[in-house]
Amino acid sequence: MRRPNKDSQARLSAESLRLVGSAQAVVQAASRYEERYLERSLDGLLQKVLKGNHQEQIDAALNHLFSNDLAAYDALMEAVEANSESMQLExxxxxxxxxxxxxxxxxxxxxxxxxxxxxxAIPADLLATLSMHLQAHMLADGAKLALSPNLYSIDQMPRSHGEAYTLTQRLAQAALKSSTLSPSKKLPEAAPFLADTRYLIAAVAVPHGQPFFRWQMAQHQANFAEVKKIALEAWREQALPNLGRMLPGCGLELLLPEAYYIACREADKAIRPVSVRAAVHFITHTLGRPPEDFCAAIAGFGEEMSEGQVDEYRISFLIKDEPQVVYGVVWPIYGMDEEDAANQGLSPSGARRATVDVICNLLQEAGVTDIKRYSERFAPEYCDDCGTPLFVDLDADLAHPEMPDDTPAGGAHLH
Known part of the structure; x- marks a missing residue:
């Protein structure tokens, strides 16, 4: 999603200008060797900025390039993420x-x-067990591992590249020293959702030039996809029963452990259908009605300045023949969705139709077959009192989701 142009070259600091120039130089490299040399130069600049936690210098450079040079923006973003999630230590x-x-x-x-x-906080015995299974099933021979003693919600994850860099450094040093960190006591409260992602975070250290994961080892590269599949199956089989201790009463699915940013993006995508299914399960059990007693409305939302772009879909649930929205789920749209659509040759309108089709199929599979699609785009509005997103009812009005007055107490939030 394009950001508004809030900066100009004249307003950039000297450090931001250096980042901009280095990223543009990488894009303009005429050979692989030249590109690698320029990437190392950009990495050196970024490591100084990240070590000083000067996120504002990175953000200013990214904002400028986003408005003026998308290729260089991609190069800088890739370098920022790489340097905050990886490093070399001795x-x-x-x-x-x-x-x-x-x-x-x-x-x-x-x-x-x-x-x-x-x-x-993860109990010490569970932390040791999970570390053992990660080491045995996912990591390459000779890899060192330090698993964070916290199970994170998205609200508790690093909120900037500088914070990610600091966490990488702390865990990497623990991996090299075979030491264990103490659980953090300052994590914010996790927002109460019915379907959400939790994250185990670890640092993996290997001798320079060696593989991190089992499927990257030389003897497995010829059939790495099959080895990766087997590794994930083994991780799920061993880790799920143990994680059930810390997540009682939850349905669980484990995704492939990967480098920080790509794993987070895959989790963001994967939780969306889970949220839809969880919503149908919740309203049917809470209200004691079968899925066919409900209808759903799907509407796209986007900022007025974004020229027709849909930033998210909001899915409203209503009891048939009743006007009130009883529940709502947000389906966010990410940059990777737009890239996937472009790679498939879909126009923006075609991509929107495809996304709505996916949501409709999920609702129908869950038993909600009365579905209304809105072709117009709505401006995203929220409740002034509690911040809850407002959802579209069957009359195309924005409404606060409210369960019926006689609903049993104790329901969780999902929006």
């Missing part, structure tokens, strides 16, 4: 300094429930 072994490559890894957990989804 460890003295037998009097010799050995260089290690380190990367921040996330193992996403999709969870859904009618109650609450836990987060926070």
């Amino acid at each position: 460890l003295e072994e037998n009097g010799v300094a050995v260089k290690y490559d380190c990367i921040l890894v996330v193992a996403p957990i999709l969870a859904w429930t009618r109650f609450s989804i836990a987060s926070g």
